[in-house]
Amino acid sequence: MLIGELAALVGVSTRTVRHYHHLGLLPEPERTSGGYRAYRMRDAVLLARVRRLAELGLSLDEIRDVLADDQGKDLREVLRELDDDLARQQEAIGTRRARLAALLEEPELGADSAVSPEMGEVLRDLAPDGSAFAQLDQGMLALLDTVADPEDREWALRALRPFTEPGVVERVHEMYARLDEIAGADPGDSRLPALAADLAAHIPAELAGAMSGSEEWMDLVFAELTPAQAVVFRQVVALLKKEG
Amino acid sequence: MLIGELAALVGVSTRTVRHYHHLGLLPEPERTSGGYRAYRMRDAVLLARVRRLAELGLSLDEIRDVLADDQGKDLREVLRELDDDLARQQEAIGTRRARLAALLEEPELGADSAVSPEMGEVLRDLAPDGSAFAQLDQGMLALLDTVADPEDREWALRALRPFTEPGVVERVHEMYARLDEIAGADPGDSRLPALAADLAAHIPAELAGAMSGSEEWMDLVFAELTPAQAVVFRQVVALLKKEG
DNA sequence: CTTGACCTTGACGCTACGTCAACGTCTCTA
DNA sequence: TAGAGACGTTGACGTAGCGTCAAGGTCAAG
Numbered sequence: 001m002l003i004g005e006l007a008a009l010v011g012v013s014t015r016t017v018r019h020y021h022h023l024g025l026l027p028e029p030e031r032t033s034g035g036y037r038a039y040r041m042r043d044a045v046l047l048a049r050v051r052r053l054a055e056l057g058l059s060l061d062e063i064r065d066v067l068a069d070d071q072g073k074d075l076r077e078v079l080r081e082l083d084d085d086l087a088r089q090q091e092a093i094g095t096r097r098a099r100l101a102a103l104l105e106e107p108e109l110g111a112d113s114a115v116s117p118e119m120g121e122v123l124r125d126l127a128p129d130g131s132a133f134a135q136l137d138q139g140m141l142a143l144l145d146t147v148a149d150p151e152d153r154e155w156a157l158r159a160l161r162p163f164t165e166p167g168v169v170e171r172v173h174e175m176y177a178r179l180d181e182i183a184g185a186d187p188g189d190s191r192l193p194a195l196a197a198d199l200a201a202h203i204p205a206e207l208a209g210a211m212s213g214s215e216e217w218m219d220l221v222f223a224e225l226t227p228a229q230a231v232v233f234r235q236v237v238a239l240l241k242k243e244g
Numbered sequence: 245m246l247i248g249e250l251a252a253l254v255g256v257s258t259r260t261v262r263h264y265h266h267l268g269l270l271p272e273p274e275r276t277s278g279g280y281r282a283y284r285m286r287d288a289v290l291l292a293r294v295r296r297l298a299e300l301g302l303s304l305d306e307i308r309d310v311l312a313d314d315q316g317k318d319l320r321e322v323l324r325e326l327d328d329d330l331a332r333q334q335e336a337i338g339t340r341r342a343r344l345a346a347l348l349e350e351p352e353l354g355a356d357s358a359v360s361p362e363m364g365e366v367l368r369d370l371a372p373d374g375s376a377f378a379q380l381d382q383g384m385l386a387l388l389d390t391v392a393d394p395e396d397r398e399w400a401l402r403a404l405r406p407f408t409e410p411g412v413v414e415r416v417h418e419m420y421a422r423l424d425e426i427a428g429a430d431p432g433d434s435r436l437p438a439l440a441a442d443l444a445a446h447i448p449a450e451l452a453g454a455m456s457g458s459e460e461w462m463d464l465v466f467a468e469l470t471p472a473q474a475v476v477f478r479q480v481v482a483l484l485k486k487e488g
Numbered sequence: 489c490t491t492g493a494c495c496t497t498g499a500c501g502c503t504a505c506g507t508c509a510a511c512g513t514c515t516c517t518a
Numbered sequence: 519t520a521g522a523g524a525c526g527t528t529g530a531c532g533t534a535g536c537g538t539c540a541a542g543g544t545c546a547a548g
Contacts, residue, residue, distance in 0.1 A: 001464060002525075002526070003525090003526070004524095004525065004526080009391060010387075010390075010391055011391060013505080013506080014525095014526085015504095015505060015506065015507085016504080016505065018505095018527095018528095019504070019505055023504095026502070032513090032526095033513095034512080034513050034514075034524065034526080035512075035513080035526075036513075036514090036525085036526055036527080037526085037527090040464065040467050040468060041380070041464045041465060041467065041468050042380065042383075042468060043386075044387055045380070045383035045384055045386070045387050046360060046383075048383075048386060048387040048390045048391060049355060049356065049383070049386070051390065052357075052358035052359065052386075052390055053358060054504090055358075055404065056340060056344065056358055057340050057341065058348075059503075059504090060503080061503095067355070067547095068543095073479060074277060075353050075357065076348065076353050079344055079347060079348055079353075080348065082344065083341060083344045083345070086337050086340060086341050086344070087341070087437050089337060090337050090338070090341075093330050093333060093334050093337075094334070096300060096301050096330060097327060097330050097331070097334075099300065100300065100323055100326065100330070101325045101327070103300075104320065104323055104324065104327070109320050109323075110321050111293060111311070112293065113296070113299055113319065114297060114299075132265035136285070136286065136289070137292070139286075139289035139290075140285060140289055142289070142292060142293070142296075143254075143285075143288055143289050143292040146254075146292045146296055147253060147254055147255060147292060214330070220245060220284065220285050221285060223284050223285070224286060228414065233278060246494075246495075247494090247495075248493095248494065248495080257536080257537080258494095258495090259535095259536060259537065259538085260535080260536065262496095262497095263534095263535070263536055267535095276495095276544090277544095278495080278496095278543080278544045278545070279495075279496065279498090279543075279544075280494085280495055280496080280544075280545095281495085298535095303534075304534075304535070305534095359519090
């Protein structure tokens, strides 16, 4: 039997057979005068054994160990571990499918999808309306949602909910629009103080406190702003500090 | 933000971040004077986006496509395909776990395990009793079980069942033992004709017909036999042919 | 000035083979 | 007897998503 015949008999590729030789799973057979591998029934029997175990899902390393031990004692143990592993995989896939199903339910499926359902709701209410500022803002909310620990996340969601109420959403969009408008403005632009005042009036104290808590965080946020926007937010911070 | 800080923020390794740069999933940020990557919030937002999609199970290639399209239209399609794929995986795992459970039920778990339940029964009844001939014979039955198409398999099982009946099993083991005994014997040994006659008496005609059907198959089987055993089986074949 | 923590690029490792490449062997046929 | 075509040989790269050195540069602190 040449390698192609053996492979066809057992139902694998010749590459697979050679691979098993390389790994020592299958002994190299004698060679013909021409250098071809000459297989016998024993080889087919062995190869079939390997395939049966492989099709169960054992790794080739595990198969080698099992065949080396030869006894059924170790095999039973390996199979149990494998079953546990498969059970975990099934569970993980189930979880992912549940998340997928929830996502597919959503009417909008934007770049910031795949966040938690609660944050998804907030983001949908605040809707990406083409505003550059809104995009960054909502991206950061999505970031927060994926990296914050559960309690911080809950806290943030509670703090955000007021913005999603009808009547308030429109004000938020108006702020986004005004921030976009002044993006390229001069730092001394006359519209800035009014915008800062309006923003400060809409941001609750607790949110402000949390935001300005970390110096580095604030630096990172300010680094994303245009000079004019930065001026506005420095004024907002000042106003909120005075107020609190 | 340096790479380590970004990675910690989003919850990945620095290697992962660099990998995403390499794949073009994440744009390379500016560098500090010292050559360090200097990240900003936008990068964290983007990285979090990538991670959310990756954790859903999308491949990095798919993520790049989805982010390139930017629209939710394609994302929905990709997610549906992914869900189908996961459903298939779940089913496959379920099948494997069922086979595993069946296997773990079995009291004996030998080298030829993981065959079909029916063949498992036959092999258990014929039990590996240390006979070298029995080992090869039963290995070949296992091979047959894994490579034959369903109808041939059914046929073989029906033809084998008589051997597993109480009263017959003992005769089978006796034959195995006698074949082992004469393994190294002279081709002219006086025990050979009797053994051949006894074997022929126990092998039904249909099985004999099937076995001798393929020339190559017979060659492969004979190649596994010692000279004395080969003599015996040539006599068996002759006897069965005369009888049929 | 040194230490130690961080950064840089480059490259190999992992799983289970698929897929060339470049070349030898064997069988069949003109 | 030569050539074609089917098969075999070894060697090496590719896959997915990073982990893990290696060999070295940068930076803040003591």
